[in-house]
Amino acid sequence: MSDIERTFVMVKPDAVKRRLIGEIISRLEKVGLRIVAMRMLQLTKAMADEHYAIHKDKPFFDGLVKFISSGPVVAMVVEGKDAVKRVRKLAGATKPMEAEVGTMRGDLAMEIGRNIVHAADSPENAKIEYSIYFKESDFVKNPMLDEDWVYE
Numbered sequence: 001m002s003d004i005e006r007t008f009v010m011v012k013p014d015a016v017k018r019r020l021i022g023e024i025i026s027r028l029e030k031v032g033l034r035i036v037a038m039r040m041l042q043l044t045k046a047m048a049d050e051h052y053a054i055h056k057d058k059p060f061f062d063g064l065v066k067f068i069s070s071g072p073v074v075a076m077v078v079e080g081k082d083a084v085k086r087v088r089k090l091a092g093a094t095k096p097m098e099a100e101v102g103t104m105r106g107d108l109a110m111e112i113g114r115n116i117v118h119a120a121d122s123p124e125n126a127k128i129e130y131s132i133y134f135k136e137s138d139f140v141k142n143p144m145l146d147e148d149w150v151y152e
């Protein structure tokens with residue numbers, strides 16, 4: 001299938017502390033997305049700067065970098081049909097108060113600066129972001145044995 005793509009997802013430090021890793025991963029798994037690389041780590045300041053380089057001129061940049069490097073995170077690469085858009089949809093709007101009920105942020109978060117999950121916004125940015133954390137040999141195949149029941 002040509003619209004199978006990879007996206008980059010990070011369970012942020014607030015969600016790790018709140019024991020929501022499983023909940024977030026479960027929502028990705030349940031729609032039929034597949035994890036093809038994953039690691040738990042604490043970001044250095046340099047990694048956080050690189051991760052959020054796109055926001056370096058924003059007023060909230062320093063706080064964002066401090067927060068994302070404040071505790072362990074779970075970084076993962078997720079693969080599936082239109083994975084970038086699909087994961088953004090599952091994550092919900094940036095401001096949890098504006099995120100639809102049923103989305104991760106709409107159901108599980110309160111504040112923009114504690115919105116539990118990061119999801120890349122384009123396939124190009126996904127690759128730039130996951131390349132900070134993963135090399136090509138970190139990826140597994142992880143075929144879905146129920147693929148015929150997820151994709152027609």
Ligand code: IDP
Pocket residue numbers: 055060064093094112113114115117118119121
């Ligand atoms: P996204 O995570 O939905 O893609 P972005 O606009 O890329 O949202 O912003 C990255 C992260 O920066 C957000 O998830 C949020 O935690 C934080 N952020 C965005 N805008 C603000 C703001 O106005 N104040 C504080 N934090 C913000």
Ligand code: MG
Pocket residue numbers: 119120121
């Ligand atoms: Mg973003």
